[in-house]
Amino acid sequence: MHIPRLLINFKAYMESSGDRAVEISKSAERIWREMGVLIGVSPNIVDLRLISSSVEIPVFAQHVDPIPAGAYTGHVPPILVKEAGARGSLLNHSEKQIPLRHIAESINMMRDLNLISIVCSPTPSESAAVAALLPDAIAVEPPELIGSGIPVSKAKPEVILNSLRSVKAINSAIPLLCGAGISSGDDVKAALELGSYGVLVASAVTKSPDPQRKIRELAEPIASFTRA
Numbered sequence: 100m101h102i103p104r105l106l107i108n109f110k111a112y113m114e115s116s117g118d119r120a121v122e123i124s125k126s127a128e129r130i131w132r133e134m135g136v137l138i139g140v141s142p143n144i145v146d147l148r149l150i151s152s153s154v155e156i157p158v159f160a161q162h163v164d165p166i167p168a169g170a171y172t173g174h175v176p177p178i179l180v181k182e183a184g185a186r187g188s189l190l191n192h193s194e195k196q197i198p199l200r201h202i203a204e205s206i207n208m209m210r211d212l213n214l215i216s217i218v219c220s221p222t223p224s225e226s227a228a229v230a231a232l233l234p235d236a237i238a239v240e241p242p243e244l245i246g247s248g249i250p251v252s253k254a255k256p257e258v259i260l261n262s263l264r265s266v267k268a269i270n271s272a273i274p275l276l277c278g279a280g281i282s283s284g285d286d287v288k289a290a291l292e293l294g295s296y297g298v299l300v301a302s303a304v305t306k307s308p309d310p311q312r313k314i315r316e317l318a319e320p321i322a323s324f325t326r327a
């Protein structure tokens with residue numbers, strides 16, 4: 100199971116939808132080929148099939164509902180996400196929170212479908228609660244820093260360190276990513292030095308005038324770190 104070290108969430112930004120979503124995804128694919136850093140993209144659901152059929156890097160939905168296919172208007176069944184070509188999904192992002200029992204049900208359904216679950220959590224204690232559900236990875240993100248340009252890895256390193264401690268105490272095999280405000284290669288480096296497996300980013304890439312250059316900048320410290 101390959102968890103991306105750099106996961107780019109396109110959210111619902113105009114700048115990363117439609118043709119621009121394809122362009123950014125292809126840039127991420129280029130950097131993956133060039134540097135060997137596994138990069139994933141998480142386009143808006145409206146672009147999921149388009150992006151999955153455009154690139155070879157792993158594509159993630161931003162959310163799924165714990166339901167089968169059927170009469171569920173407006174819901175996102177994991178089986179249809181798989182059918183659209185995605186490798187997995189984010190769950191419980193701060194901007195799309197769901198109850199713990201839905202997280203548990205979704206993880207189980209995704210596991211049965213061989214889909215990767217990356218569950219977001221806002222705090223170390225919620226990271227621990229989520230770890231007990233055995234997702235494939237956890238991404239800790241203090242909501243107040245999301246989209247702020249103030250990187251969690253420098254402004255709140257204790258959130259990463261305490262999450263790592265609590266997740267590892269439950270299952271040392273679950274990789275922990277961190278996100279919120281990560282904007283530069285140096286922010287990524289700081290996250291890796293704290294023990295993060297990787298980073299979850301959005302605005303630094305989606306709002307960049309040159310997304311490919313920004314992706315390369317964010318991937319560089321990962322390439323050096325994983326080579327060392």
Ligand SMILES: O=C[C@H](O)COP(=O)(O)O
Nearest residue numbers: 108245246279280301302
């Ligand atoms: O999913 C991504 C995170 O919410 C981080 O967003 P940001 O990089 O814009 O702070």
